[in-house]
Amino acid sequence: MEKTYNNKAWFLVLPVLVLVAFSAVIPLMTVVNYSVQDTFGNNVFFWAGTEWFEQVLTSSRFHGALIRSLSFSLVILAIQIPLGIFVALNMPRKGIGVPICLVLMALPLLIPWNVVGTIWQVFGRGDIGLLGYTLRTLGISYNYATDPWHAWITVVVMDVWHWTSLVVLLCYAGLVSIPDAYYQAAKIDGASRWSVFRYIQLPKMNRVLLIAVLLRFMDSFMIYTEPFVVTGGGPGSATNFLSIDLVKMAIGQFDLGPAAAMSIVYFLIILALSWVFYTVMTNYDTANR
Amino acid sequence: MARIELDHIRHAYMANPQSADDYALKEVHHQWSDGGAYALLGPSGCGKTTLLNIISGLLKPSEGQIRFNGTDVTNLSTEERNIAQVFQFPVVYDTMTVFDNLAFPLRNRGLPEADVKKRVTETLEMLDLSDRANKRARGLTADQKQKISLGRGLVRRDVNAILFDEPLTVIDPHLKWVLRSELKKLHRRFGFTMVYVTHDQTEALTFADKVVVMYEGEIVQIGTPDELFRKPAHTFVGYFIGSPGMNIVPIKLDQGRARLGEHVIDMPGATPMPGKMELGIRPEFVTLGREGMPVSISKVEDIGRHRIVRAQLADHDIAVVVPEDGDIPADPRVTFVPEGINLYADSRRVETRG
Ligand SMILES: Nc1ncnc2c1ncn2[C@@H]1O[C@H](COP(=O)(O)OP(=O)(O)O)[C@@H](O)[C@H]1O
Numbered sequence: 001m002e003k004t005y006n007n008k009a010w011f012l013v014l015p016v017l018v019l020v021a022f023s024a025v026i027p028l029m030t031v032v033n034y035s036v037q038d039t040f041g042n043n044v045f046f047w048a049g050t051e052w053f054e055q056v057l058t059s060s061r062f063h064g065a066l067i068r069s070l071s072f073s074l075v076i077l078a079i080q081i082p083l084g085i086f087v088a089l090n091m092p093r094k095g096i097g098v099p100i101c102l103v104l105m106a107l108p109l110l111i112p113w114n115v116v117g118t119i120w121q122v123f124g125r126g127d128i129g130l131l132g133y134t135l136r137t138l139g140i141s142y143n144y145a146t147d148p149w150h151a152w153i154t155v156v157v158m159d160v161w162h163w164t165s166l167v168v169l170l171c172y173a174g175l176v177s178i179p180d181a182y183y184q185a186a187k188i189d190g191a192s193r194w195s196v197f198r199y200i201q202l203p204k205m206n207r208v209l210l211i212a213v214l215l216r217f218m219d220s221f222m223i224y225t226e227p228f229v230v231t232g233g234g235p236g237s238a239t240n241f242l243s244i245d246l247v248k249m250a251i252g253q254f255d256l257g258p259a260a261a262m263s264i265v266y267f268l269i270i271l272a273l274s275w276v277f278y279t280v281m282t283n284y285d286t287a288n289r
Numbered sequence: 290m291a292r293i294e295l296d297h298i299r300h301a302y303m304a305n306p307q308s309a310d311d312y313a314l315k316e317v318h319h320q321w322s323d324g325g326a327y328a329l330l331g332p333s334g335c336g337k338t339t340l341l342n343i344i345s346g347l348l349k350p351s352e353g354q355i356r357f358n359g360t361d362v363t364n365l366s367t368e369e370r371n372i373a374q375v376f377q378f379p380v381v382y383d384t385m386t387v388f389d390n391l392a393f394p395l396r397n398r399g400l401p402e403a404d405v406k407k408r409v410t411e412t413l414e415m416l417d418l419s420d421r422a423n424k425r426a427r428g429l430t431a432d433q434k435q436k437i438s439l440g441r442g443l444v445r446r447d448v449n450a451i452l453f454d455e456p457l458t459v460i461d462p463h464l465k466w467v468l469r470s471e472l473k474k475l476h477r478r479f480g481f482t483m484v485y486v487t488h489d490q491t492e493a494l495t496f497a498d499k500v501v502v503m504y505e506g507e508i509v510q511i512g513t514p515d516e517l518f519r520k521p522a523h524t525f526v527g528y529f530i531g532s533p534g535m536n537i538v539p540i541k542l543d544q545g546r547a548r549l550g551e552h553v554i555d556m557p558g559a560t561p562m563p564g565k566m567e568l569g570i571r572p573e574f575v576t577l578g579r580e581g582m583p584v585s586i587s588k589v590e591d592i593g594r595h596r597i598v599r600a601q602l603a604d605h606d607i608a609v610v611v612p613e614d615g616d617i618p619a620d621p622r623v624t625f626v627p628e629g630i631n632l633y634a635d636s637r638r639v640e641t642r643g
């Protein structure tokens with residue numbers, strides 16, 4: 001189709017630009033401001049250049065947190081995406097089961113994040129928590145407050161419990177949009193269950209899966225509230241993810257300069273990785289044309 | 290290849306059908322002979338797709354039995370019945386190449402790759418898709434996609450039957466003609482039983498040995514195109530086949546004659562019977578002249594070889610086919626050619642002579 005060019009169109013975009021400026025760009029500029037200056041309070045600032053960035057990028061504390069966050073996101077994606085697809089495939093397509101399943105799936109998504117954290121914090125406790133107590137009586141020494149592995153498992157299971165439904169719902173939406181004729185044709189062609197998944201369902205879910213991967217990556221990479229409530233980043237620094245570390249630095253130690261520099265690095269990493277996911281998945285999509 | 294018997298098949302989509310109206314298929318009791326080419330003709334919603342899906346096993350009938358060569362297959366899966374079916378709207382596997390799409394049903398059945406290659410190449414050639422064999426199926430146009438759908442049915446030659454559900458709806462007229470002749474050729478070459486659903490009468494009449502006409506969940510007539518034209522077994526067949534359709538007028542039946550308003554039409558052999566009586570006569574068998582029953586002409590359509598005269602006869606609309614050079618008198622009257630008269634009781638044809 002021919003596009004018509006008219007510079008007046010910019011006026012139509014103006015309101016959005018103003019909104020974005022106030023909600024995102026200006027706060028971001030403050031952070032940029034902090035990241036290149038030093039202060040001893042009283043609103044007196046000194047130019048610090050790239051000092052904070054160098055400090056953050058070379059610190060082993062940052063490297064540790066970055067690796068923990070990346071591993072966490074990978075584990076989350078590796079569990080939630082296949083699990084979400086699997087659950088969606090097994091959800092009923094019609095009848096009374098549909099609304100029941102949808103409501104059940106939506107429930108965890110509706111719970112506020114700190115409440116989720118609190119639920120699991122209590123759930124896992126050895127003295128009063130159902131899970132912790134049961135495991136303990138079964139003879140398994142489970143304690144997320146002292147054992148790093150237990151802490152990790154708890155945080156991962158909690159996130160799976162909280163967010164897999166999002167993947168399920170997205171995949172389900174993709175699945176129900178497949179016309180019946182495809183399944184009928186597959187039967188006529190003698191396709192196996194696996195072929196139906198591989199050649200009909202997966203291609204049709206491609207787009208929603210892209211969204212699911214992006215959302216789950218960004219969200220898990222930025223996870224803060226739930227692990228903070230459950231483990232507070234511990235034991236030691238076992239679950240000290242980037243976001244938790246950032247808050248400790250900014251609010252706990254009031255190191256505004258390094259914290260601001262870290263925020264920016266953090267933001268750029270998310271942006272870059274999301275872009276990578278997006279291009280890889282859409283390229284895969286168009287390569288198939 | 291198989292003879293397909295439908296033994297008192299009924300089907301309702303709802304769980305507890307109460308009346309006959311709840312059935313999408315009211316009662317189908319019919320045999321498709323081995324190697325026959327059938328056209329299944331009927332208006333939208335009359336149950337054609339339902340019937341095909343029951344034959345192919347996509348749908349299990351509420352009642353009745355299906356037999357292939359005498360063996361009960363009612364509870365067998367689509368796969369076990371070995372039937373190819375082509376749907377009305379194209380179904381392609383987007384991520385596969387055109388070649389792989391056609392190879393898919395063969396590979397699923399474990400055919401050796403050499404045979405797969407041979408058959409797919411042949412079929413692609415026939416469908417004029419060879420140059421796209423290695424392209425992804427996704428970017429193709431609707432009619433190319435439909436050709437692929439068709440191809441996935443046609444590569445399988447050892448099937449019991451091939452069912453086509455209005456497969457050429459999305460295809461342009463010229464290509465339609467080409468594909469139809471290809472189908473006919475294939476049928477002659479491989480002799481599979483073929484059922485071809487359409488709601489286009491020309492397509493049905495040019496394609497099939499036998500035309501099966503369905504109406505409101507029932508098969509109302511099975512016959513050659515000529516039988517459908519001369520002796521429609523149901524008033525619906527009369528309307529549906531022929532252009533324009535048959536004239537149907539209500540009558541009162543006496544011994545040996547029919548009354549249409551104040552007019553009397555001789556019908557030797559007819560006896561009074563209960564039910565709603567109608568007389569059917571094709572416009573080709575109505576003669577316009579200076580004798581017979583007076584009509585008032587409302588419109589004359591010139592369609593080349595002949596003219597169609599629309600007129601009123603005793604308050605009923607009728608159509609008359611008049612030859613191009615035929616005369617239309619100022620005081621028009623019509624007579625019915627006796628061989629063209631059909632009698633209907635409650636919409637079904639009754640034999641009057643012989
Ligand atoms: N999956 C279905 N569920 C309920 N009713 C259906 C379904 N498919 C078809 N029907 C109904 O059955 C009747 C016959 O439909 P169909 O066999 O598709 O007709 P055709 O192919 O001749 O157009 C229609 O009244 C239609 O509404």
Ligand SMILES: [Mg+2]
Nearest residue numbers: 337338377454
């Ligand atoms: Mg149909």
